[in-house]
Amino acid sequence: MGRIVLEKVSKSFGDVEVIPPLDLEINDGEFVVFVGPSGCGKSTLLRLIAGLEDVSGGRILIDDQDATAVPPAKRGLAMVFQSYALYPHMTVRKNIAFPLRMAGLDKAEQDRRVEQAAEVLNLTDYLDRRPGQLSGGQRQRVAIGRAIVREPAAFLFDEPLSNLDAALRVGMRLEISELHNRLGTTMIYVTHDQVEAMTMADKIVVLQAGVIEQVGSPLELYRAPRNKFVAGFIGSPKMNFIEGPEAEKHGAHTIGVRPEHIAASPSEGLWKGTVGVSEHLGSDTFFHVHVDGFAEPMTVRAGGEVGLRHGDTIHLTPEEDKIHRFDAAGLRIA
Amino acid sequence: MATQHSRSVARLMMAPAVVLLLGWMLVPLTMTLYFSFKKYLPLRGGDLGWVGFDNYVRFVTSSSFWPAVQATLVIVGGVLAITVVLGILLALLLDQPMWGQGVVRILVIAPFFVMPTVSALVWKNMFMDPVNGLFAHLWRFFGAEPISWLSEASMPSIVMIVSWQWLPFATLILLTAIQSLDSEQLEAAEMDGAPPLKRFFFIILPHLSRAITIVILIQTIFLLSIFAEIFVTTGGAFGTRTLTYLIYQRVLESQNVGLGSAGGVYAIILANIVAIFLMRIVGKNLDA
Numbered sequence: 064m065g066r067i068v069l070e071k072v073s074k075s076f077g078d079v080e081v082i083p084p085l086d087l088e089i090n091d092g093e094f095v096v097f098v099g100p101s102g103c104g105k106s107t108l109l110r111l112i113a114g115l116e117d118v119s120g121g122r123i124l125i126d127d128q129d130a131t132a133v134p135p136a137k138r139g140l141a142m143v144f145q146s147y148a149l150y151p152h153m154t155v156r157k158n159i160a161f162p163l164r165m166a167g168l169d170k171a172e173q174d175r176r177v178e179q180a181a182e183v184l185n186l187t188d189y190l191d192r193r194p195g196q197l198s199g200g201q202r203q204r205v206a207i208g209r210a211i212v213r214e215p216a217a218f219l220f221d222e223p224l225s226n227l228d229a230a231l232r233v234g235m236r237l238e239i240s241e242l243h244n245r246l247g248t249t250m251i252y253v254t255h256d257q258v259e260a261m262t263m264a265d266k267i268v269v270l271q272a273g274v275i276e277q278v279g280s281p282l283e284l285y286r287a288p289r290n291k292f293v294a295g296f297i298g299s300p301k302m303n304f305i306e307g308p309e310a311e312k313h314g315a316h317t318i319g320v321r322p323e324h325i326a327a328s329p330s331e332g333l334w335k336g337t338v339g340v341s342e343h344l345g346s347d348t349f350f351h352v353h354v355d356g357f358a359e360p361m362t363v364r365a366g367g368e369v370g371l372r373h374g375d376t377i378h379l380t381p382e383e384d385k386i387h388r389f390d391a392a393g394l395r396i397a
Numbered sequence: 398m399a400t401q402h403s404r405s406v407a408r409l410m411m412a413p414a415v416v417l418l419l420g421w422m423l424v425p426l427t428m429t430l431y432f433s434f435k436k437y438l439p440l441r442g443g444d445l446g447w448v449g450f451d452n453y454v455r456f457v458t459s460s461s462f463w464p465a466v467q468a469t470l471v472i473v474g475g476v477l478a479i480t481v482v483l484g485i486l487l488a489l490l491l492d493q494p495m496w497g498q499g500v501v502r503i504l505v506i507a508p509f510f511v512m513p514t515v516s517a518l519v520w521k522n523m524f525m526d527p528v529n530g531l532f533a534h535l536w537r538f539f540g541a542e543p544i545s546w547l548s549e550a551s552m553p554s555i556v557m558i559v560s561w562q563w564l565p566f567a568t569l570i571l572l573t574a575i576q577s578l579d580s581e582q583l584e585a586a587e588m589d590g591a592p593p594l595k596r597f598f599f600i601i602l603p604h605l606s607r608a609i610t611i612v613i614l615i616q617t618i619f620l621l622s623i624f625a626e627i628f629v630t631t632g633g634a635f636g637t638r639t640l641t642y643l644i645y646q647r648v649l650e651s652q653n654v655g656l657g658s659a660g661g662v663y664a665i666i667l668a669n670i671v672a673i674f675l676m677r678i679v680g681k682n683l684d685a
Contacts, residue, residue, distance in 0.1 A: 115584050136590035148585035152603040161599070162589035209589070 065217035065249030066091045067112060072121035073342045074107055081107055082273035084121055089251065094243050095254045098260040099270035105253045106221055112251065113142050113219050128214060131319055141210035145226065148195040156190040159208045180208040201233045217249035224259065236262060257297055269293050291393035294319050300349060303361045315388035322349065322364040324385035328369060332378025338371050340355040352377055433658035440652045452659035461643060469639040473620045475556040476563060476612055484567030485605065492575050509565040514626040521547065521630050546564045551635035558626050567612045574608035575601065614675040621668055640664055
């Protein structure tokens with residue numbers, strides 16, 4: 064079981080309130096991702112749940128038990144840290160066995176659980192090495208192994224992939240998702256990378272300045288962002304925002320169009336502009352277009368092999384039903 | 398850009414320093430070796446010719462040799478134990494965020510800046526004096542008979558003085574080591590269910606092992622040669638005659654340069670054995 068409920072949880076450091084009172088419900092078995100720009104309080108929120116920071120107000124319920132004053136070790140949660148936080152003087156085996164040893168399990172049971180975790184994570188060949196002799200991805204797996212053996216109610220991940228290179232990150236992303244499918248345990252995952260959030264989450268929590276901007280499944284957030292911040296944060300490349308007369312035509316202060324919802328054509332379209340930078344990725348091409356009359360350049364996704372270059376004239380047509388409208392306060396107009 | 402040319406220029410530029418250092422080391426070493434094979438009594442006939450290994454045999458068979466070795470080991474061992482244990486505790490304490498941290502740290506380091514002679518005098522006259530010392534007052538305040546520290550408890554007194562001098566050094570090195578510990582490791586251990594004491598033994602202490610070896614290595618080398626503290630306080634009496642002090646007495650008090658030099662050669666050998674031993678430990682530690 065791993066149902067976590069936050070009731071009016073708030074956190075202040077001295078006079079600075081980093082997290083105003085917030086409510087959040089995390090259901091058993093869910094993969095929840097906290098996402099937001101750096102300094103938005105997502106790591107603090109995770110540390111509050113872990114018990115590494117004390118809440119300034121509110122209650123934390125784990126499986127309907129009040130855990131607000133329970134010390135971290137007794138909450139039944141396991142955490143994977145950004146720096147992995149492996150114990151450098153212990154072998155992989157001892158690292159993974161550490162929580163079991165602290166819990167006072169007998170040696171045979173420790174060995175059995177460590178072997179099991181090592182098998183799940185492909186670490187069997189590395190059990191007698193020290194963390195210093197492992198690659199980044201292997202260290203990451205050891206850190207996950209140390210979390211698994213405790214058989215926790217929920218896993219907490221604090222930006223676990225940010226120290227890995229791009230290729231490894233994609234691989235580890237898959238492995239963590241697979242692990243979640245296999246174990247079915249609640250996982251809370253903190254990242255600033257919206258791609259990680261979109262690909263892994265059952266439920267995304269978008270945070271800004273300690274405030275929850277929106278909670279929903281990845282596609283809900285993509286289709287119906289509640290405000291301009293979420294709209295700009297979810298989706299890659301970023302949504303284009305247009306203000307002024309063009310927005311007023313749609314009865315809004317700002318309209319937003321995603322790069323993938325704009326048709327580009329060399330000859331005809333609604334808006335006319337010139338191509339600035341073009342990024343050819345093979346499967347896709349992204350054009351940065353300076354549209355006449357718009358303040359900001361727009362990003363547009365076109366098919367793989369569109370032959371437009373820097374300085375060419377381009378015509379753009381947004382898909383009418385995919386235009387997002389926002390009022391002056393940045394809130395979505397339904 | 399280490400071309401042949403620049404390398405030879407570099408050698409030329411370094412030469413004066415190297416020659417000076419070599420001379421500084423080689424001249425006294427050669428002279429010590431030279432005198433150790435001679436019967437040389439400056440006030441009783443001067444140079445009385447070569448005597449082979451006589452001085453070496455006499456030095457180790459003298460009745461004061463083994464007590465001196467023992468005194469040396471007790472002082473070195475005692476000071477090391479006290480400074481390492483208290484150093485770790487003090488470093489842990491100073492690592493805690495507290496009001497006036499900067500001032501406290503400077504105060505803790507202060508004893509290291511006091512000259513050995515001065516600190517020994519201060520301890521001897523201000524604290525340990527059986528009549529006017531602060532300890533004597535303290536003892537009398539509780540109705541106890543003041544201890545004449547330097548004669549009744551000479552060894553503990555000297556260990557105490559020297560520990561006081563070296564504690565800041567140990568604390569400083571151990572404090573920097575503690576500060577380099579990744580706080581996430583401690584948090585991970587906390588989440589893994591390790592209470593504070595276990596966190597100390599399983600995480601902090603292993604992390605400090607390298608710093609502790611360095612403290613032991615450096616202190617041993619310096620502690621083997623402490624002299625001023627003994628000279629000022631007991632003058633080598635009451636069982637506080639270390640090997641260094643014995644050599645001093647042979648050369649200056651007995652005016653037997655040859656015998657003292659032989660003792661000096663023993664001291665060099667002893668120091669080198671310790672150094673090799675400790676270098677190996679440090680080397681092994683640095684590999685891990």
